[in-house]
Amino acid sequence: MEENTTTEKIFPPGSVGLVKSQDFHFAPGEVLELDCGRTLRDVTIRFETYGTLNADKSNVILVEHALTGDAHLAGYHTAADKKPGWWEEMVGPGKPFDTNKFFIICSNILGGCSGTTGPGSPDPDTGKPYHMDFPVITISDMVRAQKHLIDHLGIKKLLAVAGGSMGGMLAIQWPISYPDVVESCLAIATSSKISPQSIAFNWIGREAIMSDPTWNNGDYTEQPQKGLSIARMLAHVTYLSDQSMSRKFGRKLQTAEDYSFKFDMDFSVESYLNHQGTRFVERFDANSYLYITRAIDYFDVSDSADGDEHKVFEKVKCPFLVVSFSSDWLFPPYQAKELTRLLLENGNDVTYCDIKSHYGHDAFLLEYETLGKLVDNFLDNIYKEKEGK
Amino acid sequence: MKIAHNPSDSEPILSRSDLVMIADMIPENAKVLDLGCGSGRLLRVLKARKNARIMGVELDQEKLIQCMERGVPVIQADLNEPLSLFADASYDYVILSRTLQAVKRPDLILQEMLRIGGKGIISIMNFGQLDARMQMLKGHMPVTKRLPLKWYDTPNIHPGMLSDFRDMCREKGIKILKELPVSQHRDFLRFLAPVCPNLFASNAIFVISK
Numbered sequence: 039m040e041e042n043t044t045t046e047k048i049f050p051p052g053s054v055g056l057v058k059s060q061d062f063h064f065a066p067g068e069v070l071e072l073d074c075g076r077t078l079r080d081v082t083i084r085f086e087t088y089g090t091l092n093a094d095k096s097n098v099i100l101v102e103h104a105l106t107g108d109a110h111l112a113g114y115h116t117a118a119d120k121k122p123g124w125w126e127e128m129v130g131p132g133k134p135f136d137t138n139k140f141f142i143i144c145s146n147i148l149g150g151c152s153g154t155t156g157p158g159s160p161d162p163d164t165g166k167p168y169h170m171d172f173p174v175i176t177i178s179d180m181v182r183a184q185k186h187l188i189d190h191l192g193i194k195k196l197l198a199v200a201g202g203s204m205g206g207m208l209a210i211q212w213p214i215s216y217p218d219v220v221e222s223c224l225a226i227a228t229s230s231k232i233s234p235q236s237i238a239f240n241w242i243g244r245e246a247i248m249s250d251p252t253w254n255n256g257d258y259t260e261q262p263q264k265g266l267s268i269a270r271m272l273a274h275v276t277y278l279s280d281q282s283m284s285r286k287f288g289r290k291l292q293t294a295e296d297y298s299f300k301f302d303m304d305f306s307v308e309s310y311l312n313h314q315g316t317r318f319v320e321r322f323d324a325n326s327y328l329y330i331t332r333a334i335d336y337f338d339v340s341d342s343a344d345g346d347e348h349k350v351f352e353k354v355k356c357p358f359l360v361v362s363f364s365s366d367w368l369f370p371p372y373q374a375k376e377l378t379r380l381l382l383e384n385g386n387d388v389t390y391c392d393i394k395s396h397y398g399h400d401a402f403l404l405e406y407e408t409l410g411k412l413v414d415n416f417l418d419n420i421y422k423e424k425e426g427k
Numbered sequence: 428m429k430i431a432h433n434p435s436d437s438e439p440i441l442s443r444s445d446l447v448m449i450a451d452m453i454p455e456n457a458k459v460l461d462l463g464c465g466s467g468r469l470l471r472v473l474k475a476r477k478n479a480r481i482m483g484v485e486l487d488q489e490k491l492i493q494c495m496e497r498g499v500p501v502i503q504a505d506l507n508e509p510l511s512l513f514a515d516a517s518y519d520y521v522i523l524s525r526t527l528q529a530v531k532r533p534d535l536i537l538q539e540m541l542r543i544g545g546k547g548i549i550s551i552m553n554f555g556q557l558d559a560r561m562q563m564l565k566g567h568m569p570v571t572k573r574l575p576l577k578w579y580d581t582p583n584i585h586p587g588m589l590s591d592f593r594d595m596c597r598e599k600g601i602k603i604l605k606e607l608p609v610s611q612h613r614d615f616l617r618f619l620a621p622v623c624p625n626l627f628a629s630n631a632i633f634v635i636s637k
Contacts, residue, residue, distance in 0.1 A: 357500065378502060379512045382482075387500040390512075391491055408488065415495035422498075 049114060052130045053122060054088045054137055057113035059153060061085075062187050070148075070183055076173040080162040083187045084109045084153025085145035088129060089137035091193075096424065098193050099135060099417070100184070101125065101144045102201030102208040105273075105330055106322055108152035111144035127406040134413035139421060140197065147208070148183040149175050149330050151323035157256070158323050169325060170256035177204075177337045181211045188219070197424065198417060200224035202402035203369065204330070207337050210377070214342050217353040222420045224413060226361045227402040229373035230350075230380065231338035236368060239276055240331040243269035247324045256325050266324045267315030274314050279365040279398030283307060339380075347380060357387035359416040361409060363401035364394045389416060441472055445550040445609045445630050449522060452548060452605075452634065453477050457519040460544060462506055462536070463526040466490050467499030474499070482518070484510070507531045510539050518544040525630070527551050527592075528583040534599055537635070541601065547635040550609070555588030555625050557616070572613065573629060589625045596635060605634040 049055045062083045064070070070078040086109045091098065101111055103124065112129035114122055123144075129135040135142055146154035149172070157172035188196070199220050201209035206228025213220035247253055250265025278286075287307040291297075294304065303309045343349035358381050362374035371392045378390040393408045395401040402409065441447045446469050453459060457479050461470050464483030467490075473479040483501035485491050494501040502512060507530055521544030527533045528551065540547040552574075559569035568578040576582075587595075589606075596603050608624035608631050610617035620628040 375512060379514075382502075382512055382517070383514045387482075388502065389491075389495060389500045390502045390504075391488065392503055394488065408492075411492050412495065415492065419495070419498045 054113035073176045081155045088142040091141040099140045099198045102205030104203035109146040134410045148180045151326040157325035198222045202226040213354045224359045230377040270318035271311040271315045276368045277399045281396040351384040360390040362392045366399045368399040459520045460518040461522045467494035467497045470499045471497045513543045522548045524550040554586035607632045
């Protein structure tokens with residue numbers, strides 16, 4: 039990207055431009071109830087908003103980030119930022135999440151490490167970081183924390199809750215937890231319950247972190263670099279597909295003309311993963327990774343109905359957009375179909391599309407064209423229906 | 428309420444005569460599933476004029492997006508596979524329009540229709556129409572204005588006549604509640620279609636049940 043030496047940066051057309059993060063702090067005495075039975079106080083939630091809240095607060099869309107995402111959904115924090123927010127292509131004036139129409143909120147999840155309270159935050163009882171004393175949290179705990187934020191902002195209805203991957207789980211959990219608040223749901227590249235395959239990958243990732251001696255039972259000042267980067271490299275492979283890796287790397291060698299006959303990084307794909315692992319350690323916290331992946335493992339919507347999946351959506355009447363991607367093997371299309379089946383059985387209006395893509399799970403951040411059309415049309419219908427009432 | 432061509436009407440209209448006839452058959456407030464719903468025209472009409480609870484099934488991604496542009500909820504699915512997303516007896520009517528001849532197993536999709544819905548409405552193309560028979564007499568599989576593709580690249584892998592459809596229903600224990608021949612302006616001797624549909628109708632609509 040071109041470096042701009044002047045302070046006035048011209049942002050690309052369709053960008054929300056400069057944005058600011060905000061922090062919401064729980065009031066004294068305000069507590070967050072958790073599924074494990076414990077509570078949290080002095081919770082902070084970092085969030086960003088885009089667009090304008092209308093007078094009757096009826097144009098609010100909550101967008102949920104994925105495992106390692108943050109509240110910075112779109113736009114730029116400073117004119118010097120090289121990269122915009124993580125869903126820049128989907129959020130902005132005239133884009134599918136149209137900031138000319140909607141007031142969009144994105145908040146860092148509970149347990150995260152990008153501004154919201156997590157294991158790295160100080161425990162108000164001791165003044166020292168929680169580390170492994172942080173309670174084990176669930177997806178519905180994350181949703182409950184967000185409800186505190188929404189209440190604080192005086193918002194009674196969410197026109198839509200949207201998210202991909204783990205963000206999709208939060209999006210699904212929202213109407214289950216608060217059926218009277220959510221008016222539509224967009225569940226992208228996600229599942230109503232986590233498969234044993236995903237649990238297995240999460241387990242290996244956590245084992246990598248916890249077996250790094252510098253992790254030190256979670257009591258560290260420097261990130262356990264090796265463990266955290268291995269966890270990331272493993273996870274990254276699950277975000278790609280055989281086809282996307284073949285296209286991107288083939289069997290290309292990184293620098294040398296021939297094999298090194300050593301165990302260094304010969305192949306481009308090795309070098310790429312190594313780079314991903316290293317970069318990840320600079321921006322993410324190992325304990326957060328443990329807590330969030332555990333929350334993902336525990337996600338199964340039928341838990342909210344004593345294991346009876348047929349009753350999960352009983353109180354949920356809102357329309358759904360369910361999207362999967364053909365080459366996604368972390369959240370395979372059959373899981374989205376399963377969610378669709380439950381919703382149809384419950385009588386919800388559902389639109390389901392399996393977008394043809396070779397990008398694997400990452401497609402939800404890359405296949406903007408088709409996904410954009412689906413989201414745009416879905417939200418447009420919801421918006422029109424609401425205006426018509 | 429009659430649904431017909433009405434270009435001055437701001438409400439959605441149907442240009443295919445068989446779709447108009449199908450729309451007329453659906454009672455108010457019915458729950459309707461349209462298999463192979465294309466761009467959702469029929470369902471849009473049923474929602475607007477009959478207040479139907481609608482749902483479409485379509486495989487093609489472009490058409491699926493066109494459905495959404497019309498505000499029609501739609502599920503992407505392949506009609507050659509069991510429609511396991513849909514529960515037993517979950518719709519009043521399941522519609523299959525001009526698609527039966529293109530699926531791998533017409534008999535199985537009929538059974539799926541009647542598993543999901545109380546009644547099935549099927550519009551089928553009649554390959555026994557006179558012009559097609561004339562071509563076969565000449566020694567070739569028919570290529571007509573209505574069926575412009577040759578035998579090797581046509582999606583119509585199960586060409587059948589109206590009489591064949593009736594036979595299949597009898598063999599599979601499916602009741603035919605109603606049969607309506609459909610003819611089009613360009614059809615030869617179309618006034619004879621009601622008398623001998625198997626020879627003169629280009630399409631027919633069947634209402635079926637278990």
